[in-house]
Amino acid sequence: NAGVMQNPRHLVRRRGQEARLRCSPMKGHSHVYWYRQLPEEGLKFMVYLQKENIIDESGMPKERFSAEFPKEGPSILRIQQVVRGDSAAYFCASSPRAYESGGYTFGSGTRLTVV
């Protein structure tokens, strides 16, 4: 089991472009969580998804950000028209059940740099 796979590891985008971050959960895990880590800050919850459903998107910025977890394939975090303030590390975690008491498995993260 390769664990939670995120790609790309590093992503550079110019202001105004779109960024697509992918997360493949561990085998057998149908619950995915996205967290963002801005420079000098801790990880902040963005969104929680189950297969084909967004359960909690309370941490997502209201505009330009969207997430999906289709029936087949990885979960995608999409950021449209990126701005410099979107530069951060984006982490994905997965779990086999809805409540894992915080014991998720995290991916290595995608570092987004907006130039």
Added chain:
Amino acid sequence: AQRVTQPEKLLSVFKGAPVELKCNYSYSGSPELFWYVQYSRQRLQLLLRHISRESIKGFTADLNKGETSFHLKKPFAQEEDSAMYYCALSGGTSYGKLTFGQGTILTVHP
């Protein structure tokens, strides 16, 4: 609202010295508290959780509800303990959504 505070951004100790990484939380209900660790070039991984009351790699943490703290302790630090440590809280949802502290970088000198 729930909040986790790690007051020390950086902590340096010498090998063999005791180490304590501080964590304070704010939450009105009964929280679950965790410590996560990120070693250099590795992914974030769960170190320990308060409900299991276990000791991992010599580290322990006791939940003190009176002081709303969950400090991480180790009596004799090792160089391989050098890493970023995050305290996290789960509460108020049915799916373990985590609120993280800002993290403490621990450096253990030889």
